[in-house]
Amino acid sequence: MKAVSTALEDATALLRSTDTRIAVVGASNDPSKYGNIIVENLLQHGYQVVPVNLKGGTIAGLPAFRSLMELPEAVDIVDVVTPPSATRQVLKDAAAAGLDLVWLQDGSFDRTVLNEAEASPLKVVHHACIMVVASQARAARRP
Secondary structure (H helix, E strand, O other): OOOHHHHHHHHHHHHOOOOOEEEEEOOOOOOOOHHHHHHHHHHHOOOEEEEEOOOOOEEOOEEOEOOHHHOOOOOOEEEEOOOHHHHHHHHHHHHHOOOOEEEEOOOOOOHHHHHHHHHOOOEEEEOOOHHHHHHHHHHHHOO
């Protein structure tokens, strides 16, 4: 795992473009859950969002994939909104799928997850909210 600041800088650079594809793992149709709040927020900011939920179906009108391994094409950022016990598998799936930038939302990680992330080939952002950084990046791209 690269230093948090390097991963955050890489992620921030990606968020400056609306061409950025973001998989939200733990996406939800429940408006009280961050898996829904984040999907809706990123869509409002103009990003290409790919919901990932074990149940599949549709989320925010978009097809939801059951895992990162089912994605038909690569994404730039994997945003994780799952409990730490599920996040460990998400890290393995991201690495196996060749996805290199994972954003762990608060609540999705514990010390074990961070240790596993550090030992992985992934660039990992944690202790930062993608919605806040996306909003700042969006403001920075305005003419």
